[in-house]
Amino acid sequence: MPRTVDHAQRRATIAEALVRLAAREGLHAVTMRAVAAEAGVSLRLVQYYFETKAALLHATLLHLEEASHARWRERLAGLSGPVPARRFVEALLAEALPTDERSRAFHLVWTSYAVLAMTEPDLAAQPFVAGPRRLEQQLTATLREAAGELAEDTDPAAEAARLLALTHGLGTSVLVGQRTAASAEAVLRYHVDRLFTHRDHA
Amino acid sequence: MPRTVDHAQRRATIAEALVRLAAREGLHAVTMRAVAAEAGVSLRLVQYYFETKAALLHATLLHLEEASHARWRERLAGLSGPVPARRFVEALLAEALPTDERSRAFHLVWTSYAVLAMTEPDLAAQPFVAGPRRLEQQLTATLREAAGELAEDTDPAAEAARLLALTHGLGTSVLVGQRTAASAEAVLRYHVDRLFTHRDHA
DNA sequence: TCCTTTGTGATACCGATGTATCATAACGGG
DNA sequence: CCCGTTATGATACATCGGTATCACAAAGGA
Numbered sequence: 284m285p286r287t288v289d290h291a292q293r294r295a296t297i298a299e300a301l302v303r304l305a306a307r308e309g310l311h312a313v314t315m316r317a318v319a320a321e322a323g324v325s326l327r328l329v330q331y332y333f334e335t336k337a338a339l340l341h342a343t344l345l346h347l348e349e350a351s352h353a354r355w356r357e358r359l360a361g362l363s364g365p366v367p368a369r370r371f372v373e374a375l376l377a378e379a380l381p382t383d384e385r386s387r388a389f390h391l392v393w394t395s396y397a398v399l400a401m402t403e404p405d406l407a408a409q410p411f412v413a414g415p416r417r418l419e420q421q422l423t424a425t426l427r428e429a430a431g432e433l434a435e436d437t438d439p440a441a442e443a444a445r446l447l448a449l450t451h452g453l454g455t456s457v458l459v460g461q462r463t464a465a466s467a468e469a470v471l472r473y474h475v476d477r478l479f480t481h482r483d484h485a
Numbered sequence: 486m487p488r489t490v491d492h493a494q495r496r497a498t499i500a501e502a503l504v505r506l507a508a509r510e511g512l513h514a515v516t517m518r519a520v521a522a523e524a525g526v527s528l529r530l531v532q533y534y535f536e537t538k539a540a541l542l543h544a545t546l547l548h549l550e551e552a553s554h555a556r557w558r559e560r561l562a563g564l565s566g567p568v569p570a571r572r573f574v575e576a577l578l579a580e581a582l583p584t585d586e587r588s589r590a591f592h593l594v595w596t597s598y599a600v601l602a603m604t605e606p607d608l609a610a611q612p613f614v615a616g617p618r619r620l621e622q623q624l625t626a627t628l629r630e631a632a633g634e635l636a637e638d639t640d641p642a643a644e645a646a647r648l649l650a651l652t653h654g655l656g657t658s659v660l661v662g663q664r665t666a667a668s669a670e671a672v673l674r675y676h677v678d679r680l681f682t683h684r685d686h687a
Numbered sequence: 688t689c690c691t692t693t694g695t696g697a698t699a700c701c702g703a704t705g706t707a708t709c710a711t712a713a714c715g716g717g
Numbered sequence: 718c719c720c721g722t723t724a725t726g727a728t729a730c731a732t733c734g735g736t737a738t739c740a741c742a743a744a745g746g747a
Contacts, residue, residue, distance in 0.1 A: 306604075308604055309600075309601060309603070309604035309605065310600075311513070311601070312604075314704060314705085315705065315706090316703090316704075316705095324725090325725065325727090326726090326727095327724095327725060327726060327727080328725065328726090330705090330707090331723095331724070335705080335706080336704095391600075391603055391604070394600055394603075395600050397661050398512075398593075398597050398600050399511060399513070401593055401660045401662075402508075402509065402510055402514075404662075411661050411663070412661060415663055438675065441671075441672055441675045444655075444668075444672045445672060447654070447658075448655045448658060448672065449647060449654055450654070451654040451657060451658070452649070452650030452651055452653040452654030452655075452657075453646075453650045453654075455599070455650075455654075455657070456617065456649075458603045459599050459602055459603055459613050459614060460603075460606075460614055461613070461614050461618055462646070466646075467650075470643055470646045470647055470650065473640065473643045473647070474647060516733080516735085517734070517735065518733090518734075518735095527695065527696060527697085528696090528697095529694095529695060529696060529697080530694085530695065530696090532735090532736075533693095533694070537735080537736080538734090538736090
């Protein structure tokens with residue numbers, strides 16, 4: 284095979300070009316030609332590696348999700364031994380706010396795609412429901428096990444829902460420029476402080 | 486003038502057709518022709534009342550915002566005398582969740598447009614930043630005045646931000662079908678219960 | 688009455704976009 | 718050595734969408 288570069292790597296290159304482009308100019312500006320230009324390859328190449336535009340978008344989405352999970356696992360790996368629930372939550376949420384450029388791109392594409400999925404049920408089947416739902420269940424379980432660290436009179440399921448919805452809402456307001464990432468982090472800390480028992484809020 | 490119907494009314498008719506269409510098939514399906522078909526008028530008519538597509542979208546957005554404010558004022562008008570802060574907050578949030586069809590349409594269009602504004606700063610200048618920001622300030626003031634009704638150790642500004650971000654996040658998760666409107670309302674009640682002093686949580 | 692303004696229809700135009708086609712290189716195995 | 722599979726380029730095609738143009742009707746004032 285006259286493979287100059289690896290197939291999978293090329294696909295990743297193109298997917299990342301798509302993400303850059305979408306983050307900079309919006310998902311509506313993501314055309315096959317524009318992606319090709321951003322990646323510095325020919326239109327035909329994009330067609331070759333992804334037969335259709337839908338396939339390209341789908342693959343990119345998976346790529347994004349995987350990358351996000353990887354960063355999250357990495358963040359958790361930094362914590363040794365039995366992870367306190369609070370650290371776990373903080374690691375999760377740190378990844379879930381659009382603080383740096385990369386994270387901003389991730390959220391922008393994800394949100395754009397989620398909006399599409401709102402009116403196209405076949406899209407919604409995939410990660411937009413399953414992903415967050417699984418996350419919420421996992422978080423609920425974590426909180427339930429760590430009931431001792433929590434403030435009194437808390438319901439783990441409701442707290443998990445609250446954390447995720449709040450984080451997502453804050454993320455959106457950062458994306459539209461209503462508030463800064465730092466201010467969003469402050470609100471999130473405020474929330475987490477109140478979720479965990481008050482006696483040791485650092 | 487050979488005006489068969491009122492100009493403003495015709496514009497409203499078209500704007501509402503746009504909202505219906507966008508709520509059903511997504512903002513990407515909103516084309517001049519499709520709006521015309523949905524409204525049951527000719528393409529030329531849409532062009533006549535709104536010179537350009539951008540103008541049509543902008544006008545529709547204002548129409549939506551005005552309608553939402555009207556419903557909110559109406560809800561508040563039902564409360565007589567000095568409104569308790571809790572009632573005020575509940576009226577506000579009740580309007581801010583996509584419970585009925587109309588509200589769902591509103592949120593879908595608003596969210597779609599907000600996503601566009603994330604990458605087109607000239608759009609963001611308009612209601613997407615100013616509106617929520619004003620709302621948050623108003624809510625902050627309301628909470629500050631009602632400090633007596635609130636739980637101890639609360640920061641009005643942070644609480645306002647939390648309420649709005651949480652509500653928006655919940656609304657989004659309802660739109661993508663992750664959770665039902667009823668479940669979102671339950672989480673919101675849970676939150677409001679904890680925001681206001683515990684002794685009289687009904 | 689006629690002419691100007693307002694309202695409505697049919698249709699044309701042009702650019703963009705997803706996809707398809709044709710050609711051709713590069714390389715490895717028989 | 719040559720043939721087929723993989724990889725890449727140039728370009729064509731059909732459609733769609735925003736906008737523009739031309740024609741015309743209806744009505745009210747001069």
